Amino acid sequence: MLTNRSSEALAGWAIALFSAVLIVLLFHKMAPQNAPWTFAINIPDTPVRGALEPSGEVITPTGDHNFVHAASAVETPDGVLAFWYRALYEGAANAEIVSARFDGARWSKPRVVTDSARVSGDIAMTIKSLANPVPFRRSDKEIWLFFAASRLSGWATCEIELVRSLDNGETWGPAERIYASPFLNLSHLTKSTPFLFTDGRIGLPVYQEMNRKFPVLLVLNQDGKVVDRRRIGGGGKVGYQPMIVPTGPSTAIVFVRRLRHASPHKILMSRTDDGGKSWTPPAPIDLPNPSGPISAIRYDASHILMAFNDDPETERNITLALTDLEGKTFRRVGVVARTDNMLKKSNVAYPFLISSASGQYDVVYSRPMGTINHVRVSSAWIEHGAQSPAAQQ
């Protein structure tokens, strides 16, 4: 029979042995992965075709007096699926993420993807507001939609959520939390398009909002769990809403929105040459920025197409421009949306650019903040504009 002392010693040894085994497993699990990070590059085929004039519509129905903002879009087999958020006012409780379909001729009525109450139920935590939906095509039928959810009040208390659709956006599953920050998972927001790595992982550009503002690349595994993150530049008050465009297997550039009170009033840019593991500090480039987000996609083998507010002070227009893969030279293509001088607060904000078909490009944006709008342009219009000296002025 064991005495008290010997059973104490036995328990001690058992804990020590169990601890040793777990520590060895911990070292094994956390062994550094030395494999290089490589981007999945999809160079689009860009034949010069299509109309020489842009076409556009207002997506939101007339008579909808909600605050609507932060539109985004993804291509579908039968057209375009756009998303945005709506609420009584910016940051109001009971917000909704909504979607609408474009079949090439007209937009469908908006449908609710999810709302504050449903997200609160899904994650067992009361959510105040929702914002910045960003779609990602996971497969032919599967779409993931990331968005920011404010837990308390204000965007600094946001965390990122993910909902999935297995039927191209007809129905949506429950919200899942994206765990991105050690500080109670607070203060990370989405805005820009995710992208793929060659090993199937997903790069999700996000930004920290609370106190310090800096861009971050989250790396998600195929289940949608964050398995790594890299800061784009250092900490501190840098910039936000990064838009990453892979330009080669291990190279990418990122456009960063400047802070409202920062100078100069120009777009910031950062680069990586190791697949996103490290980034140069964001530095201003020769394009103005009124502190608005930038959207960009790969255009062809040697160019990036970007949509941005071409003004240092206000969001008075949305301009498309072509840049080389280094982000060193820029050629303006044309203006796709302008302020209505007859109306107050008619700025054109938050452009989101996609290629919905070969040689066909769609921009969705908001007018503060009563309508969500859509413009479609063709590669023919882009090539024509790039050759036109008027577009450069």
Next chain:
Amino acid sequence: MTASLHILLNGASAALIIFTASAAVASFFTQSSTARVIASVVLVLATLLIPISTRSVFEWTVSAVGRLSLPGLVLLLALAVSATTGQRIGRSAEFRFAALMLAVAGLVLYPAATGFLNYDTYMLGYSGYLLPSATALMMAYAIFRGYRLMAVVLNVAIAAFLLGIGESRNFWDYVIDPVAWIIGCGTWVAVATGFLLTRIVKPANVLAPSQPSSGIGETPISHRCPPKSSAA
């Protein structure tokens, strides 16, 4: 099932925080453990009913705190027991060591991870040997000193991380959270304050009166020559 588990886990952290704070406040008014427990439970229930804006105080707490790490929950539980029973938990060397480790870990993690420094220490929780090495050292010391509760809690946290049970895939989130960090820092501020009071302030005040004196200008009693022993 999963939703119920989420509600339970999120609610447990908030309930424990409110309970502990309530018990600490109640300890100023009553010595009775039963009274403190009753007052704390009543306050937890009250937070479910008291609304601020569109939700209850309890819901605000859940939204603010989320889900704590296991070490954070155990530390909070220890504080809750201390606050209700009146036991001075700061006298436990194991508690002080655990609090010190959390205070130091939080100091390494939070200022850097939230952007006050250029290096992001949160990355260390995804891969690399630095955090496992620090954990192994801490575990070895805990086992060596016989801090079994701490060793068991660390083991459960490591096992949860290895099995991917939590929402995060970052090891930091299994061993620390901001509430645990605040408790760790608070504990060591209290320990340091107590040390200063007992070792520096108190002796200076106490020296003179502790010498029994027979009157002004007279030799203190303790300095008088002892009577000669008859045996010497």
